[in-house]
């Protein structure tokens with residue numbers, strides 16, 4: 001047996017078990033051993049029969065006084081009934097259905113640990129379908145008399161189970177595999193030197209510790225090791241990728257202070273400290289002949305557009321020295337048409353004083369600015385736009401993913417910007433980055449021969465500098481893990497003059513009063529967003545009617561009962577793209593007073609006149625998500641308001657919503673979410689591609705930094721080849737990440 005042995009070869013499996021294992025994604029011995037316990041039970045935490053109540057999950061130590069199996073009349077099932085007696089002499093009935101073998105396993109007089117739920121029938125309590133394990137130990141008056149070794153074995157693992165496979169089955173299967181001697185020679189992909197410096201158990205030990213801990217601290221040591229392993233290999237892959245990019249060259253952008261001031265002096269404000277710091281990180285990077293790979297993180301409204309514009313300005317005005325062709329170009333990719341249009345409009349305005357030409361490409365329309373025929377942008381054909389992009393006439397091209405179409409070529413792409421970068425797939429991001437490698441056949445040779453390669457070998461590729469942007473504040477440790485290939489600049493302050501959103505948690509009896517307040521503000525011409533947790537009303541014949549407002553239903557109710565004078569629109573993800581765009585534009589043009597939507601309405605959409613937002617069912621959203629929703633009303637200098645309604649009144653909900661009211665910025669909330677909501681549920685691990693276990697560990701900055709440091713050293717010193725086992729695992733993880 002080894003790690004790759006298919007589980008089927010290790011013992012007989014029923015069809016039901018095979019199906020269940022498949023559902024859990026378990027095929028090999030390795031898969032099973034990496035199916036870690038969700039948590040650990042402690043069987044010293046047992047109950048006495050005199051104290052149990054209906055509905056309770058309990059552990060009992062008891063002796064079987066009598067046991068009988070019989071057929072039930074109605075369904076022809078076997079039912080086993082037993083009477084159990086604990087050390088106090090109290091008794092309770094235990095019942096099992098469809099498990100005819102139980103009477104054989106638990107003969108009269110035997111003692112066992114039972115765990116199950118207490119149920120009630122006709123006024124009598126009984127223990128239902130309990131799990132049990134024989135423990136032939138004396139039940140003294142003082143309680144069960146555990147031997148010393150028994151005491152050590154009180155910790156037991158609890159696994160995620162599915163129909164056909166119980167936690168107990170996994171427990172026994174794993175236990176059997178762990179006694180196999182292939183473990184003694186189990187190769188460990190984490191180098192020993194690294195394990196030793198952080199006190200991490202070997203793979204074989206860790207597997208035993210995590211499945212069969214004698215003490216909780218064993219399990220913790222094992223979990224730490226596996227978390228380290230995951231973060232370490234993620235880092236190896238990301239940093240390797242970064243280094244590959246760094247092997248390429250890049251155009252040196254002119255970042256003279258004087259040049260930069262030409263741009264900043266046209267702005268009606270001065271940059272915040274955060275903006276200046278971010279810009280200085282960026283100018284440092286792009287004035288070198290290595291491509292920048294930087295992530296700019298900042299809350300919605302923190303002013304990222306200006307940073308992107310300043311960087312674009314510097315790039316578009318750089319004329320690579322000693323060359324007889326045009327200036328450098330910029331590609332700016334945004335996740336939606338609305339956002340791309342908005343950026344295009346902003347850029348037209350910002351670039352006008354410098355006569356820098358800006359283009360827009362989306363799936364539908366193409367525009368260019370400035371134009372000979374009108375003051376504003378002109379609509380042009382896609383072919384025309386492509387031609388002007390390829391000959392360098394368009395200096396900044398803004399667009400949706402239409403930008404990365406195979407038929408779009410640049411003359412000299414110097415800078416690639418990706419807005420809301422997490423909304424693009426890995427391949428889309430890579431496609432933008434490698435754009436310059438693609439040339440139409442005519443221009444290929446012409447350009448290749450002209451590229452300036454100061455200080456670079458002749459065969460070096462030229463890549464654009466990359467500026468990624470994200471308005472989703474995530475904890476620093478998580479950012480370091482999932483963006484290991486990027487350098488990080490964080491802007492955690494808002495431009496001055498911005499009013500803090502007045503956030504109110506509204507109690508049910510205050511709803512009317514809040515609606516009056518909103519009506520008064522609406523009367524001054526301001527607009528309102530209403531966010532609901534679901535799109536449609538539930539079908540009462542099919543679903544349990546959850547207490548959850550739907551966008552469609554709430555819009556009707558508001559019109560009918562609350563704001564009859566208002567014009568109200570609905571926006572949600574099931575609508576067609578054109579329909580969504582139209583509604584959003586009409587809302588921007590103030591054709592509606594109220595927009596009722598689900599949480600998916602685009603982040604970053606700018607409607608300064610909308611200064612109020614209602615969030616229904618707020619407990620269903622993560623804190624970071626709530627914060628993003630609230631960011632929509634922070635777009636003007638008027639006082640913005642956020643009204644939060646929660647259906648659940650648990651202590652946890654209250655604590656989280658209070659944090660939402662009080663937090664200074666999104667980063668604070670992201671940290672809070674991670675610490676208190678449980679990393680697993682935080683923002684959906686799927687989104688970040690990080691396991692529950694690693695998420696848990698990511699709370700621990702020391703561990704993340706250690707894994708990052710070790711990975712960096714190995715990549716920097718080119719040591720992958722020195723550790724073949726590590727290299728194998730690295731290659732495996734890398735190919736998995738590329739499949740995303």
Ligand code: ADP
Nearest residue numbers: 269270271272299300301302303304305306495
């Ligand atoms: P983000 O893209 O980060 O969500 P934006 O770049 O759209 O934010 O900026 C939001 C608003 O803040 C814009 O209207 C912008 O003109 C304004 N703004 C940006 N920087 C400053 C600043 N330093 N001082 C005042 N206003 C600013």
Ligand code: MG
Nearest residue numbers: 304305419604
């Ligand atoms: Mg933005």
